[in-house]
Amino acid sequence: MAKDSDFLVQMNDIYIEGRSDETWMPIINGVDLTLRRGEVLGLIGESGAGKSTLGLAAMGFCRDGVRISGGEVYFDGIDLLAAGASAKRNLLGKRIAYVAQSAAASFNPAHRLIDQHTEAPIRHGVMSRAESEKDGMELYQRLRLPNPDEIGFRYPHQVSGGQLQRAMTAMAMSCRPDLIIFDEPTTALDVTTQIEVLASIRDIVAQFNTAAIYITHDLAVVAQMADRIKVLLKGDEVEEADTRTMLTDPKEDYTKSLWAVRAFQRPQKPAVLSGATPVISVKNVTAAYGPVPVLNDVSFDIHEGRTVAVVGESGSGKSTAARCITGLLPPKQGSIEFEGQALPSDYRRRNRMQLRQAQMIYQMADTALNPRKTIGEIIGRPVQFYMGLTGAAKRKRVEELLDEIELPAHQYIDRLPSELSGGQKQRIGIARALAAEPKFIICDEVTSALDQLVAEGILRLLARLQDDLKLSYMFITHDLATVRSIADEVVVMKDGRVVEQGPKSEMFQPPHHAYTDLLLSSVPEMDPDWLTKLLAERGIENIGDAAVTKMS
Amino acid sequence: MHPVLRITLQRLALGVLTLVIVSFVIFAAVNLLPGDFAQAILGQGATPEAVEAIRNDIGLNDPFWIRYFDWLGALVSGDLGVSYSQMMFATGMGGEDIQLIPITEQIAPRFYNTMFLAGLTAIIAVPISLAVGVLAALYRGSAFDRIANITTLSSISSPEFFLAYVLTLFLAVQWQILPSLASVTPEMPLFERIYTALLPALTLTLVVTAHMMRMTRAAIINLLASPYIEMARLKGISPIQVIVKHALPNALAPIINVVALNLAYLVTGVVVVEVVFAYPGIGNLFVDAVRSRDIPVVQICCLIFASAYVLLNLTADILSILSNPRLRHPK
The missing domain is CATH 3.40.50.300 (P-loop containing nucleotide triphosphate hydrolases)
Known part of the structure; x- marks a missing residue:
C-alpha cells in the first residue's frame, strides 16, 4: 500500500x-x-x-x-x-503525545506538575516557560480541575487520581499535538471519577480537533469516546467498523461474545426467613488505622447461601470491613458475630475452628499465591492445617478441590503459579479458600484484574459453588455490573458509613439514596449517546466527583 | 510540627543515645585488652611494685563503673582527659609544675589532618562516582559500562596498601609527579597541602569509588522501567536528560546512604593508608596509642570514629528524607 x-x-x-x-x-x-x-x-x-x-x-x-x-x-x-x-524525539511530545494508564505512576514524583507540563514545550521550542505555564493553567481550567492557577504547583502525591489523569491529558495537550494515544486512561479510576475524566477528554479532543487512539478493554467507555x-x-485484528455499526451489528463471533458478557445474571433468591440467624453479622463496627477513622458504626448481616455485595469507591472502607471480619484489624467498637456467637476481635485469639469459617480470596491472584510453591502445596497447606489430613488423604482432597474448580488435577497439581493464566490463578485462590471448608468467604475485588470473559467464568464458578456448598459470600467490588450479576443483597458504603442497604431488586430500582443514584448513573452504558445524554440531563456540575463533593 | 523537623529531632536523639551506648562498648572493650599501660611502659623492668605504683597513679585500680562514669562525666563537660604517656612524662620529670598537654590538643591537629584528607578524597571521589555511575546507567551493557565496572571492582578488591604502592610506583617513582611521603605540616599553604596529600587521597578514591558508582548505576537502572521514565521518553526528552532529570532525583536516597557510609569509612578506615604514606592523621596516632596501651587516647579515637559514623549516617538519613517530596511537601 x-x-x-x-x-x-x-x-x-x-x-x-x-x-x-x-x-x-x-x-x-x-x-x-x-x-x-x-x-x-x-x-x-x-x-x-x-x-x-x-x-x-x-x-x-x-x-x-x-x-x-x-x-x-x-x-x-x-x-x-x-x-x-x-x-x-523531535516528534514525540510535540506532535504525538501519550496519556498513560496510571497517571499516579506516570507523573515523576520528584517534580511539580507544572514543571512536567512545561518540559515538552520548552524542549521542543514551542513556548517559553512562562507562556507554557500560563497555557497550562488555561488547560487545567478547560479540563475543569479545581484551583487551576494553583494546582500545577503541587507535587503529584498531593493531587487525587482523577485530577492527575486530567492533568496528564493537559500535559499531552501542552504542545497542541496532532495525535494523542490514550492508553486506558480511566481504568484505574472509580466510576464517579471516570465519568468526569471521560467528559473532559472528549471535550478537549473535540475543541482542538486532535486525532486520538483510545485504548481500553471497556466497551461501554469506548462507545462514548470513539x-x-x-x-x-x-495480536490479530478481528474487525473494524464505525462505533454505531460495531455496537448494533458486530460481524464476528468473538465480538459478539464480548458484547454478551454482561448478560450473566443469577435468578433472584427468595427472601431470607425472618428470625434466621445470619452466618456473619457485623454489628455497629467502628474501626481506625491509628488515629485515622475508617469505619463508622457499620452494620450488616450475611445469611447462609447468600451473596452480599459491598460497593463503594476506593477509600470508602469496603476492604477495612473485611479486615475487621477476619480479625486482622480489631474494631474499636462493635462486634462480629458468627452464627450468633461473638468472635474474638483479634484473629490471634480465635481458635482454628473460628479461623476456618472466614476465608479470603484476593484481588491480585499473582501476589496472593506463593510463587515458589506448587499448586498442590498451596492448596494442601490449609487442608493439612485445618482438616488435619496428610499423605495420600491430603493429596486426594487437593485433587477433589481441583476438580471442584474445573482444573484437571493430574495436569495442574505439580505446576507453579507462574505457569498459569490470570483466571486459573484466581481459581487456585478459590480452591485454597474452599480447602478450609468454610461457611463464609470474602471475595475482595476478585474479578477486577481479569478480562471480562474470564471474569464471567469466575463468577459462574462462584455461583455454582455457592449453590452446591451453601456458601455465603461477602463480595467487595466497585463494579456495579458484577453486583447486578451475582449479588442477592447490596450494601453501599461511602466514607466509612453504610449509606444504603437492601435486596438487589430494590437497590437497582428507584427511589435511591442520592449517592447510590450517582454511582448507578455513573456506570457507562453501551449506548454511544449515553454520556452526551447524561451531560445534557444533569449538567457537568452534577456528575462524578463534583456531585460527590456537593453531597458531603 | 513539620514532619521533616520532627523526624530530624527523633534521629538526632537516637544518634546521641547511640553514642552513649558506643562509649560504654568502647570503654568495656578497651578494658578487656590484654596487658596494661604500666606493663607496656616498664617493659623488662616491670616489678610488681612498680606496676602497682603506676596503676595507682593513673587510677587503674578504681572499680570499673567508677572509672567509666568519671570518664563519661569528664567527656560530657568537654574534658577529654590526659594521655597516660603525658602523665608518665610529667611524673618522670618530677613535678606538678610541668604543664600537662591534654588529649584535646594532641588530637586536634591530627583530627584536622584526617578530616582534610577525607574531605579532599570526597571532593574527588563523589563527583567521579556519580558521573561514572550515571554514564554507566546511560550506556548500560556498552564497553564503557564494562570497563567502569571492571576497573572499580578490581580496585576495591585489592588491598589498600597494594593500591598505595602501585600508585606510588607510577606517580612518585616512575613519573615523579607527586611526593611519595605525605607529611603535611600545619604551616603549609593550602595548595602545597593538597599537592602533598594527593597520593593518599587518590589511593582512597580508588577504594571508595566502586560502591558509590555501582549504587548510582543500580539505583538508576532500577527506575528505568518506571512508567514516569517511559512518559519522559515519550515526551521526546533526550536519554541523558531522562536519566539526570527524571531518574536521578528519585534514586537519591540509596545513593546518599552509600556515599555516607563511604565518607565514614574515609574517616575511620584510613589507618593503613596513613601509615603507608606517613600521614600525620588520627589513624597513625591511634596505632601508636594501641601499641603503648595508652587507653585514654585509644578511647577518644574510637569515640571520634563512632561519632563520624553516627553523624554521617544521621546526615544521610536526613538528606534522603529531604530527597523524598512526599515528606518535604505533605498533603
Whole structure:
C-alpha cells in the first residue's frame, strides 16, 4: 500500500515481537491501522491482545524487549521506522503525545506538575516557560480541575487520581499535538471519577480537533469516546467498523461474545426467613488505622447461601470491613458475630475452628499465591492445617478441590503459579479458600484484574459453588455490573458509613439514596449517546466527583 | 510540627543515645585488652611494685563503673582527659609544675589532618562516582559500562596498601609527579597541602569509588522501567536528560546512604593508608596509642570514629528524607 496523505497515521501490515526467554514471540501479527486528522479510533481487546503495544508502535516507540519486525508506520508522511532516534524525539511530545494508564505512576514524583507540563514545550521550542505555564493553567481550567492557577504547583502525591489523569491529558495537550494515544486512561479510576475524566477528554479532543487512539478493554467507555472501533484478539485484528455499526451489528463471533458478557445474571433468591440467624453479622463496627477513622458504626448481616455485595469507591472502607471480619484489624467498637456467637476481635485469639469459617480470596491472584510453591502445596497447606489430613488423604482432597474448580488435577497439581493464566490463578485462590471448608468467604475485588470473559467464568464458578456448598459470600467490588450479576443483597458504603442497604431488586430500582443514584448513573452504558445524554440531563456540575463533593 | 523537623529531632536523639551506648562498648572493650599501660611502659623492668605504683597513679585500680562514669562525666563537660604517656612524662620529670598537654590538643591537629584528607578524597571521589555511575546507567551493557565496572571492582578488591604502592610506583617513582611521603605540616599553604596529600587521597578514591558508582548505576537502572521514565521518553526528552532529570532525583536516597557510609569509612578506615604514606592523621596516632596501651587516647579515637559514623549516617538519613517530596511537601 502506498502512503496516502489523507491519513495522519498509516500503519501497514505491522508485525511486533516481544522477547521472552531468549526467543522472540509474536505480539502483533500483521495489523493495518489508519487514522484521519481529528478522528478518534477506539482499540479494544482483552489483556494480551497487543492494544498498548500497537498504540505505542503508532508513536514509533517500543518498550524494552519489544521490536517491530515488519511493516510500515507513517505519521503525516514521515516514515517513523526509518527515522533516526533524534528525529523521532523531535516528534514525540510535540506532535504525538501519550496519556498513560496510571497517571499516579506516570507523573515523576520528584517534580511539580507544572514543571512536567512545561518540559515538552520548552524542549521542543514551542513556548517559553512562562507562556507554557500560563497555557497550562488555561488547560487545567478547560479540563475543569479545581484551583487551576494553583494546582500545577503541587507535587503529584498531593493531587487525587482523577485530577492527575486530567492533568496528564493537559500535559499531552501542552504542545497542541496532532495525535494523542490514550492508553486506558480511566481504568484505574472509580466510576464517579471516570465519568468526569471521560467528559473532559472528549471535550478537549473535540475543541482542538486532535486525532486520538483510545485504548481500553471497556466497551461501554469506548462507545462514548470513539468514532471508529477496532477489535483486537491475541495480536490479530478481528474487525473494524464505525462505533454505531460495531455496537448494533458486530460481524464476528468473538465480538459478539464480548458484547454478551454482561448478560450473566443469577435468578433472584427468595427472601431470607425472618428470625434466621445470619452466618456473619457485623454489628455497629467502628474501626481506625491509628488515629485515622475508617469505619463508622457499620452494620450488616450475611445469611447462609447468600451473596452480599459491598460497593463503594476506593477509600470508602469496603476492604477495612473485611479486615475487621477476619480479625486482622480489631474494631474499636462493635462486634462480629458468627452464627450468633461473638468472635474474638483479634484473629490471634480465635481458635482454628473460628479461623476456618472466614476465608479470603484476593484481588491480585499473582501476589496472593506463593510463587515458589506448587499448586498442590498451596492448596494442601490449609487442608493439612485445618482438616488435619496428610499423605495420600491430603493429596486426594487437593485433587477433589481441583476438580471442584474445573482444573484437571493430574495436569495442574505439580505446576507453579507462574505457569498459569490470570483466571486459573484466581481459581487456585478459590480452591485454597474452599480447602478450609468454610461457611463464609470474602471475595475482595476478585474479578477486577481479569478480562471480562474470564471474569464471567469466575463468577459462574462462584455461583455454582455457592449453590452446591451453601456458601455465603461477602463480595467487595466497585463494579456495579458484577453486583447486578451475582449479588442477592447490596450494601453501599461511602466514607466509612453504610449509606444504603437492601435486596438487589430494590437497590437497582428507584427511589435511591442520592449517592447510590450517582454511582448507578455513573456506570457507562453501551449506548454511544449515553454520556452526551447524561451531560445534557444533569449538567457537568452534577456528575462524578463534583456531585460527590456537593453531597458531603 | 513539620514532619521533616520532627523526624530530624527523633534521629538526632537516637544518634546521641547511640553514642552513649558506643562509649560504654568502647570503654568495656578497651578494658578487656590484654596487658596494661604500666606493663607496656616498664617493659623488662616491670616489678610488681612498680606496676602497682603506676596503676595507682593513673587510677587503674578504681572499680570499673567508677572509672567509666568519671570518664563519661569528664567527656560530657568537654574534658577529654590526659594521655597516660603525658602523665608518665610529667611524673618522670618530677613535678606538678610541668604543664600537662591534654588529649584535646594532641588530637586536634591530627583530627584536622584526617578530616582534610577525607574531605579532599570526597571532593574527588563523589563527583567521579556519580558521573561514572550515571554514564554507566546511560550506556548500560556498552564497553564503557564494562570497563567502569571492571576497573572499580578490581580496585576495591585489592588491598589498600597494594593500591598505595602501585600508585606510588607510577606517580612518585616512575613519573615523579607527586611526593611519595605525605607529611603535611600545619604551616603549609593550602595548595602545597593538597599537592602533598594527593597520593593518599587518590589511593582512597580508588577504594571508595566502586560502591558509590555501582549504587548510582543500580539505583538508576532500577527506575528505568518506571512508567514516569517511559512518559519522559515519550515526551521526546533526550536519554541523558531522562536519566539526570527524571531518574536521578528519585534514586537519591540509596545513593546518599552509600556515599555516607563511604565518607565514614574515609574517616575511620584510613589507618593503613596513613601509615603507608606517613600521614600525620588520627589513624597513625591511634596505632601508636594501641601499641603503648595508652587507653585514654585509644578511647577518644574510637569515640571520634563512632561519632563520624553516627553523624554521617544521621546526615544521610536526613538528606534522603529531604530527597523524598512526599515528606518535604505533605498533603
